[in-house]
Every structure is written in C-alpha cells, then in structure tokens.
Amino acid sequence: MRTETEIEMEEWTIADLRLRSRLIVGTARYPSLGVMLDALRSSGTEMATVALRRVRPGTGSENLYDLLTQQGYYLLPNTAGCYTVKDAMLTAALAREALGTSLIKLELIADDETLLPDVEQLLEAARLLVRDGFTVLPYTNDDPIIAQKLADLGCAAVMPLAAPIGSGLGIRNPHNLQLMKSRVRVPVIVDAGVGTASDVAIAFELGCDAVLLNSAIARAQDPVRMARAIRHAALAGRQAFLAGRMPRRFLADPTSPMAGRIETDAGGR
Amino acid sequence: MAEARPPEAGAAGPGEPRSPETWVAVNGERRPLPAGACLLELLDSLGITLETQAVAVAVNERLMRRAEWAAHRLAPEDRVEVVRAIQGG
Numbered sequence: 001m002r003t004e005t006e007i008e009m010e011e012w013t014i015a016d017l018r019l020r021s022r023l024i025v026g027t028a029r030y031p032s033l034g035v036m037l038d039a040l041r042s043s044g045t046e047m048a049t050v051a052l053r054r055v056r057p058g059t060g061s062e063n064l065y066d067l068l069t070q071q072g073y074y075l076l077p078n079t080a081g082c083y084t085v086k087d088a089m090l091t092a093a094l095a096r097e098a099l100g101t102s103l104i105k106l107e108l109i110a111d112d113e114t115l116l117p118d119v120e121q122l123l124e125a126a127r128l129l130v131r132d133g134f135t136v137l138p139y140t141n142d143d144p145i146i147a148q149k150l151a152d153l154g155c156a157a158v159m160p161l162a163a164p165i166g167s168g169l170g171i172r173n174p175h176n177l178q179l180m181k182s183r184v185r186v187p188v189i190v191d192a193g194v195g196t197a198s199d200v201a202i203a204f205e206l207g208c209d210a211v212l213l214n215s216a217i218a219r220a221q222d223p224v225r226m227a228r229a230i231r232h233a234a235l236a237g238r239q240a241f242l243a244g245r246m247p248r249r250f251l252a253d254p255t256s257p258m259a260g261r262i263e264t265d266a267g268g269r
Numbered sequence: 270m271a272e273a274r275p276p277e278a279g280a281a282g283p284g285e286p287r288s289p290e291t292w293v294a295v296n297g298e299r300r301p302l303p304a305g306a307c308l309l310e311l312l313d314s315l316g317i318t319l320e321t322q323a324v325a326v327a328v329n330e331r332l333m334r335r336a337e338w339a340a341h342r343l344a345p346e347d348r349v350e351v352v353r354a355i356q357g358g
Contacts, residue, residue: 026356026357027357027358028356028357028358029356030356049358050354050356050357051354051355051356051357052325052353052354053352053355054296054297054350054351055296055315055317055352055353057315063323063353064354064355064356065322065323065354066323075354077354080357080358090327090330090332091352093325093327093332094327094332094350094352095325098324098352098353098354099323099354215358
C-alpha cells in the first residue's frame with residue numbers, strides 16, 4: 001500500500017545508486033538483533049552501516065550479512081576504529097571483497113575521546129580510495145573548506161558531523177552546515193551526533209540531503225518508536241525545506257491588520 | 270616470501286611454539302604452521318571454506334582474493350587477518 005510517506009520523499013542519488021529514503025541507519029548498540037531489524041524497518045531506510053572485524057572461532061552461526069541482505073538492505077561498510085591511512089585502505093579493500101560493494105564510509109579518527117576526524121589523513125585516504133575505484137563517503141567535521149576539498153577529490157558525498165559520535169548533542173554548528181551545502185556539489189549527509197527526531201528535522205531544514213544515524217535510534221528507550229518518529233521528522237524537515245521557510249525578523253510583524261480597529265473612550269492607540 | 274629472522278628472545282609465551290619458523294599469526298594470535306600449509310587449510314581451522322560468504326582475508330597486509338586461497342602457501346611469521354561484517358555505526 002502506498003503511504004503518504006512513500007509518495008512525498010523524493011529520490012536522491014549517491015554516485016549511481018538511487019535511493020528513496022534519506023536516512024542511513026547504523027546497526028550497533030541495539031538491545032537485540034530483533035529490535036535492530038524492527039527499527040530498521042520502522043525507519044524506512046534502504047541502507048545500513050556495518051563494521052569489519054576479526055572472525056572469532058565459534059561465531060560462524062551468526063551472520064549479520066545474511067540478515068541484512070535478505071531484508072534487501074544496501075550495506076555501507078565503515079572504517080571505524082582506523083587511525084591510519086594504511087588501516088583504512090586495508091579495511092576498505094577487505095570490505096569490498098567481503099561484501100561486494102565499492103561503497104565505503106571512510107572514518108579516520110584522531111583520538112578516541114572525541115572521535116573527531118583526522119582531516120590530514122582523511123584527505124589522503126580519500127584520494128587513494130577514489131583512485132582505487134571506491135565510492136567514498138567520508139565522515140568529516142563541519143568545516144565547509146574540508147568538505148569542498150573532499151568533494152573536489154572525488155568523494156561521492158560528504159558526511160559532516162552534527163556533534164561527536166554517540167553524543168546525541170544534535171547539530172552544533174548549523175551555520176557551517178548551511179555554508180557547506182551552499183558550496184559542495186555532492187550530497188551532504190549529516191553523520192554523527194544526532195540525538196532525537198527534531199535534530200533530524202533541523203538537518204533537513206538546513207538543506208542537507210540525508211542523515212546517517214545510529215545511537216539516536218538504538219539507544220532510545222523505544223528504538224522502534226524512535227525510528228518511526230525520525231522517519232516522520234525526515235519527511236517534515238525535507239518538506240519544510242522545499243516549501244521555503246519565512247524570513248527571520250529581529251522585531252515583530254503583526255499578522256492581523258492595524259486598519260479598521262474599534263475605538264473606545266479609554267483612548268486605544 | 271617472508272625473510273628468515275633470528276628468534277626474538279622471550280618472543281614466544283608458555284605453550285606457544287618456541288621456534289619462529291613454525292608459526293603464523295592469525296588475527297593477532299600465533300598458531301602452529303604445518304609444513305607446506307596453504308591459506309585454505311588454515312581458514313578451515315576457523316570454520317571458513319570457499320563457500321563461506323561475507324568474509325575477507327589479508328596476508329601481510331595484502332588482500333587475498335578467494336581465487337588465491339587454495340594456491341597461496343603460507344610462510345613462517347606470516348600475518349593473516351580474517352574479517353567479517355559485524356554491527357557498526
């Protein structure tokens with residue numbers, strides 16, 4: 001059955017991949033795999049992120065790849081936990097081989113408290129991965145200059161953080177995101193730090209093309225309900241953006257006309 | 270192939286092979302290396318076969334494609350990484 005949501009969210013593309021949902025959802029930190037699958041479905045997403053880690057003996061039976069691909073999700077592998085260009089390059093190569101996708105969410109982290117990106121290494125790794133034929137989605141900070149450099153290098157999108165990964169602090173620098181969107185010619189996907197539905201709506205109202213989130217859903221009290229709320233928030237924010245908001249004013253501007261008001265002997269002005 | 274190196278003093282812990290010529294590192298852990306073993310045999314000990322989906326392997330930081338698994342002979346002190354997709358953001 002076609003719902004209003006499906007009719008109203010217009011298609012967008014990452015490189016040559018066409019998507020209708022503007023949410024990309026992470027698969028970590030859910031109370032259970034069952035809740036994860038229900039939340040992904042509730043969000044309406046078509047793409048889920050995964051990490052690449054060492055196989056442990058005796059864990060052959062659990063297969064996230066099967067669970068997700070059977071449900072028809074695109075997979076977006078990440079280079080989470082990579083601190084060097086070399087780590088990221090090898091992780092990306094392993095991901096492409098394991099999952100059969102050239103998509104890579106490039107994370108190159110400077111320190112493990114803030115998880116902020118190391119932009120020097122990020123630019124170097126992005127250049128090399130683009131050269132090697134990957135579809136690079138770099139997790140970056142909210143600096144429009146760095147985003148422009150990443151786009152110029154050939155990244156398929158740029159993914160600025162709203163706030164530190166897992167912080168749930170929401171969009172800390174909306175002005176920079178607007179500057180970024182006004183300059184780069186690839187999709188701007190807000191990635192990291194989103195905390196709740198209103199953060200998602202704001203991201204879209206700023207003109208961003210999509211939002212990637214994990215903790216906001218997985219760590220909510222009710223992840224499935226939050227995923228549904230965020231699905232609606234994405235739609236609301238995107239529609240508000242396309243509608244073109246009213247201008248902001250420093251002072252009031254009355255909505256009812258002043259002309260034709262009654263007078264009394266109290267001397268109404 | 271790997272260069273021959275003199276054994277490092279104290280490099281092997283209790284219960285591990287004492288001579289460096291007889292081990293490979295698999296996901297960071299030393300395992301005995303049977304003479305002439307190929308990568309596919311090593312992967313079998315992790316429950317991985319050519320039919321196993323969604324895994325990838327690197328030897329000495331070089332990606333090893335599935336087509337190479339049976340033919341690639343391991344050398345002493347080779348470092349093997351075997352990975353799969355797990356939950357992540």
